[in-house]
Amino acid sequence: MQRNTTFLFDFDSTFIQVESLEILAEIALANHPEKAERLQAIQSITEQAMEGRYSYQESLAERMKLLDLNQSHLTQAIELLKQKITPSILRNRAFFQTHADNIHVITGAFIELVWPVVSPFGIKRENVHANRFIYDYEGDVLGYDHHQLLAQDQGKVKLVQKLALKDDVIMIGDGYNDYEVKAAGLASTFVAFTENITRNNVADAADAVIHELEGLFITCQLPFTSPKSPKKVLLLENIHPFVELYFKENGFLVESLPGALNAKELHSKLHDVSILGIRSKTEVTANIIEGAEKLEALGAFCIGTNQIDINKACEQGIAVFNAPFSNTRSVVELAIAEIILLARNAAALSGKLAKGQWHKSSTGAHEVRGKTLGIIGYGNIGSQLSIIAEALGMRVIFYDIADKLPLGNAKRCHHMDEVLTQADIVSIHVDGRKENHHLIDAKSFALMKPGVIFLNLSRDFTVDYEALNEVMRSGKMKGCGIDVFTNEPHESKSEYQTPLQQFENVILTPHIGGSTEEAQQHIGEYVSKNLCSYVNEGSSTGSVNFPQLSLPSMNYPQRIIHIHKNVPGILAQINRLFAESGSNIEGQFLKTNQEIGYVITDINRQCDDKLLQQLQAIPHTIKVRVLDK
Numbered sequence: 368m369q370r371n372t373t374f375l376f377d378f379d380s381t382f383i384q385v386e387s388l389e390i391l392a393e394i395a396l397a398n399h400p401e402k403a404e405r406l407q408a409i410q411s412i413t414e415q416a417m418e419g420r421y422s423y424q425e426s427l428a429e430r431m432k433l434l435d436l437n438q439s440h441l442t443q444a445i446e447l448l449k450q451k452i453t454p455s456i457l458r459n460r461a462f463f464q465t466h467a468d469n470i471h472v473i474t475g476a477f478i479e480l481v482w483p484v485v486s487p488f489g490i491k492r493e494n495v496h497a498n499r500f501i502y503d504y505e506g507d508v509l510g511y512d513h514h515q516l517l518a519q520d521q522g523k524v525k526l527v528q529k530l531a532l533k534d535d536v537i538m539i540g541d542g543y544n545d546y547e548v549k550a551a552g553l554a555s556t557f558v559a560f561t562e563n564i565t566r567n568n569v570a571d572a573a574d575a576v577i578h579e580l581e582g583l584f585i586t587c588q589l590p591f592t593s594p595k596s597p598k599k600v601l602l603l604e605n606i607h608p609f610v611e612l613y614f615k616e617n618g619f620l621v622e623s624l625p626g627a628l629n630a631k632e633l634h635s636k637l638h639d640v641s642i643l644g645i646r647s648k649t650e651v652t653a654n655i656i657e658g659a660e661k662l663e664a665l666g667a668f669c670i671g672t673n674q675i676d677i678n679k680a681c682e683q684g685i686a687v688f689n690a691p692f693s694n695t696r697s698v699v700e701l702a703i704a705e706i707i708l709l710a711r712n713a714a715a716l717s718g719k720l721a722k723g724q725w726h727k728s729s730t731g732a733h734e735v736r737g738k739t740l741g742i743i744g745y746g747n748i749g750s751q752l753s754i755i756a757e758a759l760g761m762r763v764i765f766y767d768i769a770d771k772l773p774l775g776n777a778k779r780c781h782h783m784d785e786v787l788t789q790a791d792i793v794s795i796h797v798d799g800r801k802e803n804h805h806l807i808d809a810k811s812f813a814l815m816k817p818g819v820i821f822l823n824l825s826r827d828f829t830v831d832y833e834a835l836n837e838v839m840r841s842g843k844m845k846g847c848g849i850d851v852f853t854n855e856p857h858e859s860k861s862e863y864q865t866p867l868q869q870f871e872n873v874i875l876t877p878h879i880g881g882s883t884e885e886a887q888q889h890i891g892e893y894v895s896k897n898l899c900s901y902v903n904e905g906s907s908t909g910s911v912n913f914p915q916l917s918l919p920s921m922n923y924p925q926r927i928i929h930i931h932k933n934v935p936g937i938l939a940q941i942n943r944l945f946a947e948s949g950s951n952i953e954g955q956f957l958k959t960n961q962e963i964g965y966v967i968t969d970i971n972r973q974c975d976d977k978l979l980q981q982l983q984a985i986p987h988t989i990k991v992r993v994l995d996k
């Protein structure tokens with residue numbers, strides 16, 4: 368950095384992606400009959416003022432007249448604005464922290480909104496210059512302080528004059544009033560910031576136009592560069608918003624899409640992506656993995672990982688993570704609800720009443736107390752279902768290929784057929800391994816009792832749905848609850864047809880077993896933290912295909928990660944290379960699983976290209992990663 372440079376940052380549409388007064392107006396006018404007209408008027412006045420076509424003083428007065436504000440509006444606006452920080456500002460938090468003494472925020476926005484957003488960046492309170500509201504005793508906003516320089520025309524110019532800065536001054540902003548500081552001779556450079564909005568007359572007047580904050584480091588030849596060029600995260604299938612925010616706060620570039628992508632779309636999107644986040648719909652095949660050169664980690668924001676070619680991911684050194692517990696309770700609650708509703712014929716009766724038919728009857732409606740629930744697959748979901756079903760007075764029997772401890776009074780059966788022949792309700796909770804294709808077929812249905820209730824909330828292919836349709840058509844089955852379907856649509860709100868729609872006593876849900884706010888929030892937190900600490904520090908806790916290593920934080924100049932096929936003798940070769948290169952090993956961690964050897968070495972110096980190439984050349988090496996402290 369040139370010595371003694373002061374950076375003046377605009378706030379609205381520069382530090383944040385939006386105009387704070389517009390956000391405040393959206394909230395304050397939410398229930399106002401003239402909401403649309405007033406919002407449009409506010410936007411139009413802002414735009415004219417920012418382009419320098421309208422007096423700032425008048426524009427502020429006009430906009431404030433259109434609002435009735437109180438404290439609660441401000442509180443809501445602050446929360447929203449914190450989510451709207453400009454991405455390149457967010458990922459360069461370190462820049463603001465490092466140069467806190469030399470950074471000012473100068474804005475016509477209100478301090479009540481500005482300070483909570485900028486303070487986490489280490490910006491000093493005395494360096495934040497903004498307008499302020501005036502309140503009555505009840506906390507309603509009476510107006511604003513007209514005497515503040517920033518409420519006046521040429522307000523930024525007057526304020527910077529008053530600051531009497533001795534340093535070289537660089538003004539960064541998106542509006543004409545930011546340019547005015549340079550025009551008045553108070554800044555050596557005006558940098559137009561266009562990440563959120565481009566105003567042609569402002570860009571034309573600027574000494575430099577930057578699209579992201581990193582452009583400032585280049586334009587001003589600051590040795591401060593982004594800590595690393597940011598890695599890209601692609602999030603698909605409506606993953607919880609926490610995840611996007613979390614990655615952004617940790618310096619990643621994030622793209623979020625609501626639906627799944629098909630193979631072609633996914634292939635072309637992945638070329639520069641380091642972390643891919645999906646749920647159950649995105650097929651990550653061997654071809655996709657092979658083409659994703661930069662992919663380091665893959666997060667399944669769900670339980671099932673059958674949609675991912677795990678073997679290929681191992682071969683390519685890509686760690687896969689999931690959330691094995693976070694949505695299990697949600698699935699169990701849905702299963703219990705469906706069992707009760709189907710036992711009471713409620714799905715059929717509700718469907719009739721929706722069509723105007725009042726069918727009040729107890730015939731064929733049963734309590735679940737005392738009935739036998741047969742669970743196939745006694746894992747995290749099956750075993751929780753067992754406990755809750757027993758609490759409702761049901762008798763539980765189960766079958767699992769693994770030797771599972773029966774919980775409560777549940778009885779373990781040694782053959783699946785035992786469960787199928789005895790249960791009043793059969794519920795499938797096996798995992799999505801390939802061998803489970805059509806685990807439940809026509810023969811299985813034939814073994815079930817007449818009047819059986821059948822649930823599948825696991826994976827579509829575990830059940831032969833043609834056979835299920837047949838048995839439903841035959842009238843043998845009382846009803847079924849199905850949450851997982853063949854060829855589920857990639858996007859929510861799509862059309863979907865299944866022959867099961869013709870039956871009455873069915874509960875058909877669009878794969879929502881795990882779709883509760885609670886589950887999605889927890890999955891989001893769990894998977895994104897594991898992904899982040901894998902990519903940033905090498906910890907593989909929570910990975911489904913890598914040996915799990917929880918590592919200490921990085922205290923030495925470099926951490927070298929060597930991922931290789933699990934064959935004997937690799938560690939010795941790695942350590943020989945370190946010794947020959949004169950690197951001192953400060954700490955070393957090794958864990959293997961059947962496929963992979965995972966060696967992490969902290970060394971006392973920066974590893975040179977030659978050493979890296981030698982590590983990469985060790986036979987059976989899959990990938991070498993270098994992490995800087």
Ligand SMILES: NC(=O)C1=CN([C@@H]2O[C@H](COP(=O)(O)OP(=O)(O)OC[C@H]3O[C@@H](n4cnc5c(N)ncnc54)[C@H](O)[C@@H]3O)[C@@H](O)[C@H]2O)C=CC1
Binds near residue numbers: 691769
């Ligand atoms: N509908 C939804 O939204 C959701 C569906 N799921 C699905 O539910 C299923 C169960 O999930 P978890 O309980 O978390 O899995 P889990 O892995 O904890 O349990 C699966 C159990 O099934 C057993 N198993 C596998 N094949 C079997 C077979 N052929 N016969 C008997 N037992 C067998 C395993 O030994 C294991 O104990 C998975 O397929 C998962 O993908 C999970 C969450 C949400």
Ligand SMILES: O=C(O)CCC(=O)C(=O)O
Binds near residue numbers: 647668671672694878
């Ligand atoms: O909620 C989802 O997207 C998928 C849930 C699921 O099937 C799973 O967690 O395995």
